[in-house]
Amino acid sequence: MAGTPIDRRGARGASLALLFVSLGLVTLLSQLNTTVFTPALPVLVADLDGLGEMPWVIAAYMLASIPTMPIYGRLSDALGRRPLLLFAIAAFVIGSVIGAVAPDMSWLIAGRVVQGIGSGGLTVLPAAALADILPARRRGFYAGILAAVSTLASLLGPFIGGVLAQGPGWRSTFWLNVALGVVASIGVLTLLRIPRRPSPASLRIDVWGMALISIATTSLALTVVWGGSAYAWDSAMMLGLIAVCLAAIIIFVVVERRARHPILPVELFRDRNFVLTSAASIGIGMQMFATIAYLPSYLQMVFGASPAEAGLLMIPMSGGTLLASTLTGQLISHTGRYKIYPILGTLLIAVGMIGLSSMTPDSSLVWICGSVGLIGLGLGGCFQNLILIVQNSFPHGIVGVATAGSSLFRQIGGMVGTSLAGTVFVGGLTRNLDDRLPAVARAAIGDSPSPDAVAALPADLGELVIASYNDALTPVYALMVPIALAAALALCLVRAEPLAETID
Structure with missing residues (x-):
């Protein structure tokens, strides 16, 4: 991939600053959404008449984001961070648009699923990209700033979300994500240029590993979300989900031990x-x-x-x-x-x-x-x-x-x-x-x-x-x-x- 040359000592000077700004934009986009949406939930549920589906607004996002994290990590090792970051931002923005125009709770939940698919990459890839441009000895300071951006965005989210929900309305929380997503994608396109040449062997995809880790994490997430609230812990649904999770983990270990390029x-x-x-x-x-x-x-x-x-x-x-x-x-x-x-x-x-x-x-x-x-x-x-x-x-x-x-x-x-x-x-x-x-x-x-x-x-x-x-x-x-x-x-x-x- 053409772009900013980075030697074994890592990026320096202006090139490092530009690279780091792009990663900061991605981190801001990912973490601000985590909490900016929460204050709008009561108004949103009342507007769309969907109190019964309210838990799925949060659960759908988690169910989509958690299984995709290792998938993004593996694919980015093969294809490079930049294309995967752009895909993740695009998915996040598309999901935000679906949520912003959603006429009912079904469309809103669908938008949250698409958002979650993008969020998995937005959570993982900035830290991985930092390892591409800085050696471990120099990485601590910049990783600390990214961590501070992440936490600041998470904590300011409820304040910003409350202001937006009381003012323009709950849909504006989704449009905020769209605006930030556009800015972040421009930053990644113009600033984040990390040389990467995947070999043919590295492009082989561990399909079974992806499927099994998705089943394991999804069943775990459903167990945590539903256990003790929607279903009793000793119910057939809960016991079934726990059994599926354990079985998927066991099979996953067996499959990954034999896979040439495990997820x-x-x-x-x-x-x-x-x-x-x-x-x-x-x-x-x-x-x-x-x-x-x-x-x-x-x-x-x-x-x-x-x-x-x-x-x-x-x-x-x-x-x-x-x-x-x-x-x-x-x-x-x-x-x-x-x-x-x-x-x-x-x-x-x-x-x-x-x-x-x-x-x-x-x-x-x-x-x-x-x-x-x-x-x-x-x-x-x-x-x-x-x-x-x-x-x-x-x-x-x-x-x-x-x-x-x-x-x-x-x-x-x-x-x-x-x-x-x-x-x-x-x-x-x-x-x-x-x-x-x-x-x-x-x-x-x-x-x-x-x-x-x-x-x-x-x-x-x-x-x-x-x-x-x-x-x-x-x-x-x-x-x-x-x-x-x-x-x-x-x-x-x-x-x-x-x-x-x-x-x-």
Whole structure:
């Protein structure tokens, strides 16, 4: 592929800046969509009269994005990052257009599926492309900035989405994606030029591997989304999905051991660092998504913050991530040492979760923002450095597959964390409201109390609802503490290998 020449020491100067801007645009597009859409859901569901299909708006996106991650990683190793990035952006934009003009929930869900197909590539490929243009020793600083962009976009999403939903309407959240997608595609076309010449052998596609990993991840996602809510855990549907997932994993291992060009090589799991960082990524993903998914609602319900104000109160998390990711990236580039930072990061996350688990309706917002800031600092020391460890453990020819594997486990952790947090929170809230409220007040606020409904209650009953909400959510964060500590223990066992000084 013609374009900016990159030697074994990596891109430098103006060419590096241009390449990095294009990757930043892609990261912004991917992560902003993760949360900008959420505040518009209630208005959207009411407009399209689709309350029964509401869970599928989120589930369809996850079901399409998670299985495609390793596929993008493998194909990008063969074909190069640039064409796969352009395909992913195109799919994401097309899905956004379908969602923006959707006349009913069926079309909206279809648009979310197409969006998810593109999102799998947008999540994986920027980090893999960074490995194409920078050696591991120089990669930490720039990976840190990409991580900060990702977290900032995720946390600003609810604020932006709330403003758009209250102003132009929910369809504008999709049109925002279209505009960002066009800008990102122009950036990739004009700025991202990475030399790549795939060999004929590398173009052989592992069709069976793709099919099996899609079946395994899809059945896992459905199990997590439906378990305990749409279906009882011991129902035939749940047991069947679990059986399909386990069977697909077993067959996948057998097939991949024999495949000449596997979609997710088994030798990845023979590498100590890959296994340990993947396990840690699952735990850390649970921490991040459990915080982002439920704390803004808590701030609205307990402290009376508006959706926009709740988004602003989450800024310490993005600020902490920005600070820690850029600082650790600089230190890694200067010293070549990296193992200590994700360990300290997981410990900071544990301390932040202890802070959130001790919240009460009388707690200071400074205390809550401080706890959220500690979690942000911890995340900033973890995510991009875990990917760096994985990329440094394998030859450049499979760096896309290795990156995709690491990202896959982080997303699975986020999916499991969101579902686990939801199960604990919803179950606790329902029990608390049933036990504490009179029948008339309980019926008045329904199963999903809103701040307006609580405000309409007498003061003493409103305080009972707020206390019930608080007592249902704080156990979620208490549950996250041992998970963070387990991730720290796993990272202590990582083998610290010297960072590569050149691109292999």
